[in-house]
Amino acid sequence: MSEMKISINMLNTNEEIHEENKNLFDEEGIFVINLMSSPGSGKTTILEKLIPKLKQKLNMAVIEGDLYTTKDAQRIESKGVPVVQVNTAGTCYLEGGMVREASLNFDLRELELIIIENVGSIVATAEFEIGEDIKICVLSVTEGNDKPLKYPLMFEKSRAIILNKIDLLTFTDFKVEEFYEDIKSLNNAKIFQTSCITNEGIDELSEWILKQVKEKK
Amino acid sequence: MSEMKISINMLNTNEEIHEENKNLFDEEGIFVINLMSSPGSGKTTILEKLIPKLKQKLNMAVIEGDLYTTKDAQRIESKGVPVVQVNTAGTCYLEGGMVREASLNFDLRELELIIIENVGSIVATAEFEIGEDIKICVLSVTEGNDKPLKYPLMFEKSRAIILNKIDLLTFTDFKVEEFYEDIKSLNNAKIFQTSCITNEGIDELSEWILKQVKEKK
Numbered sequence: 001m002s003e004m005k006i007s008i009n010m011l012n013t014n015e016e017i018h019e020e021n022k023n024l025f026d027e028e029g030i031f032v033i034n035l036m037s038s039p040g041s042g043k044t045t046i047l048e049k050l051i052p053k054l055k056q057k058l059n060m061a062v063i064e065g066d067l068y069t070t071k072d073a074q075r076i077e078s079k080g081v082p083v084v085q086v087n088t089a090g091t092c093y094l095e096g097g098m099v100r101e102a103s104l105n106f107d108l109r110e111l112e113l114i115i116i117e118n119v120g121s122i123v124a125t126a127e128f129e130i131g132e133d134i135k136i137c138v139l140s141v142t143e144g145n146d147k148p149l150k151y152p153l154m155f156e157k158s159r160a161i162i163l164n165k166i167d168l169l170t171f172t173d174f175k176v177e178e179f180y181e182d183i184k185s186l187n188n189a190k191i192f193q194t195s196c197i198t199n200e201g202i203d204e205l206s207e208w209i210l211k212q213v214k215e216k217k
Numbered sequence: 218m219s220e221m222k223i224s225i226n227m228l229n230t231n232e233e234i235h236e237e238n239k240n241l242f243d244e245e246g247i248f249v250i251n252l253m254s255s256p257g258s259g260k261t262t263i264l265e266k267l268i269p270k271l272k273q274k275l276n277m278a279v280i281e282g283d284l285y286t287t288k289d290a291q292r293i294e295s296k297g298v299p300v301v302q303v304n305t306a307g308t309c310y311l312e313g314g315m316v317r318e319a320s321l322n323f324d325l326r327e328l329e330l331i332i333i334e335n336v337g338s339i340v341a342t343a344e345f346e347i348g349e350d351i352k353i354c355v356l357s358v359t360e361g362n363d364k365p366l367k368y369p370l371m372f373e374k375s376r377a378i379i380l381n382k383i384d385l386l387t388f389t390d391f392k393v394e395e396f397y398e399d400i401k402s403l404n405n406a407k408i409f410q411t412s413c414i415t416n417e418g419i420d421e422l423s424e425w426i427l428k429q430v431k432e433k434k
Contacts, residue, residue, distance in 0.1 A: 038255045039339045039368060040360025067340065069367050090370070092309075092340035120368070121340060122256050123284065123309035142359035142382065143257025150286050151256060151337070153307070165359065171385055 014128055017096030021103070021131025028108045031213040032116065032131055036154055037138035039120030042164040044072045045196040046138065046205075047117060051079040053206040058213060060113040063102045065094040067119060076117075082106055093124040099131050113213050122147065126154035133216060134158075140165040141174040148182040155183060159212075160190040162205065167195040231345055234313030238320070238348025245325045248430040249333065249348055253371055254355035255364075256337030259381040261289045262413045263355065263422075264334060268296040270423040275430060277330040280319045282311040284336060293334075299323055310341040316348050330430050339364065343371035350433060351376040358382050358391040365399040372400060376429075377407040379422065384412040 025032050037043050047062065054060055061082040064073040073085035084102040086094060099116060106114070116132065118125040126135070137158040139147055142165055148155040155161060161183060169176070183189060190208065194201035242249050254260050264279065271277055278299040281290040290302035301319040303311060316333060323331070333349065335342040343352070354375040356364055359382055365372040372378060378400060386393070400406060407425065411418035 038257060038337070038360075039364055040255060040357075067368060071363055071367060090340075092338070119340075120255070121309070121338065123307075123336075123338060124341070140257075140359060142357060142385065143255075146288055147256055150288060151284060168359065168385060168388055171388065 014096050014130075017100060018129040018131055021096055021100050022133075024100075024103075024108070025114070025131055025133075028111065029217060030108060030111050030114055031216045032114045032133050033209070034116050034118060034125075034130055034132035034135045035138070036118045036122075036125045036135060036158070037120065037140075038122040038143060041120075041138040041140045041143065042196060043117050043120070043138055044075055046162065046164065046194065046202075047076060047115065048079060049196050049199065049202045050206050050209070051076070051081055053203070054113065054209065055079075055081055057210055058112040059110050060115065061106045061111055063094075063099060063114060063116040065098070065117060065119040067092070072117065088119060092119050092121040093128055094118050094130050095128055096130045103131075113209075122151045122154055126157050134160070134212065136160045136162065138162040138164050141169050141172050144172075145175045145179040145182070148179065148186060152186055155189070156186045158187075158189050160192060160205075160208065162201075163191060163193045165195060166193045166200055167197045231313050231347075234317060235346040235348055238313055238317050239350075241317075241320075241325070242331070242348055242350075245328065246434060247325060247328050247331055248433045249331045249350050250426070251333050251335060251342075251347055251349035251352045252355070253335045253339075253342045253352060253375070254337065254357075255339040255360060258337075258355040258357045258360065259413060260334050260337070260355055261292055263379065263381065263411065263419075264293060264332065265296060266413050266416065266419045267423050267426070268293070268298055270420070271330065271426065272296075272298055274427055275329040276327050277332065278323045278328055280311075280316060280331060280333040282315070282334060282336040284309070289334065305336060309336050309338040310345055311335050311347050312345055313347045320348075330426075339368045339371055343374050351429065353377045353379065355379040355381050356396075358386050358389050361389075362392045362396040362399070365396065365403060369403055372406070373403045375404075375406050377409060377422075377425065379418075380408060380410045382412060383410045383417055384414045
């Protein structure tokens, strides 16, 4: 695992860096996913479940965004894929320049998929494109079904939305139908219902990601 | 309910406005709590539980921070206390100037307690003092016990920490002992375990808040 502590003042705008990153990844034929959610929605646990399935089918790597620690990167590394930790030193989102530097730690010619686990934030992360093909976001049922309308940007920009911790649904007052309706009012994202306890939805999500990677080629 | 949409460029720094707010609230003898957490940890639901208890004992008001909607303020208003909604138009934290403007909607001479429910964010909200006497933060057990070390600032700055959704504890892998140890490594905050389903801990929290208000007088 490589570890980076980043505090960069880039001369280029984030939009320009996004384009440069995107061109680089396109040239190398790498599909890039920007995975976002609030802290604790289950991004890292979902990755722990997905990686064993995905890495059988393609060469992948993970970029882990975090404020200060390397806890998540250690969990991902134990799954046997290349991982780079980016510590933002307090900034609650990843920027394009951080992703660029992190990605140069990989042998890009070998890779077909990079998943970037963004810093836990439902607001700021969605404001920055960082070189990704698509955004995927996670909401757990314990967070409440009011979140898409209260924090619309992340949900609007996501190609797929993972409704996680579905095993806890009966212990909450999460209204699934309202959630689907609210998402529909924002965009036509694909919605997956997942549980990392029962593994519900993990196969379906994994297959969908593999299909997106193939379609880019 | 008053509603404000705010987008201000203040000439004074946030630190100066914090001091001005603090002086104003001190002069009026008002205790002010800045309530913070990730989206979905349960801030509004905890307030719904606390308000009926607190308002029997003192005159209180609530300032509700949110990006765009008035959903939370409507919930608080139905509890029969004055509430002002501040919409930050996308900014993921409240600033001192927003709190100043919001508070001028109340009759401050009548009030003994203002609770400010900050925007849902575990990172940015903790970076701004907004005129409060103390910060209280909420973490729900479904978010994971790794959060205090991953996002230390909010926990470091809080006088009290509410561990919420404790009724769901047995369905999660949340390690309570580790959580207490990690908090202890950051500060000596008072920790409350609460459930808004079983009402566990709500009385204790309410009593503690009343004691803080009294001690200021």
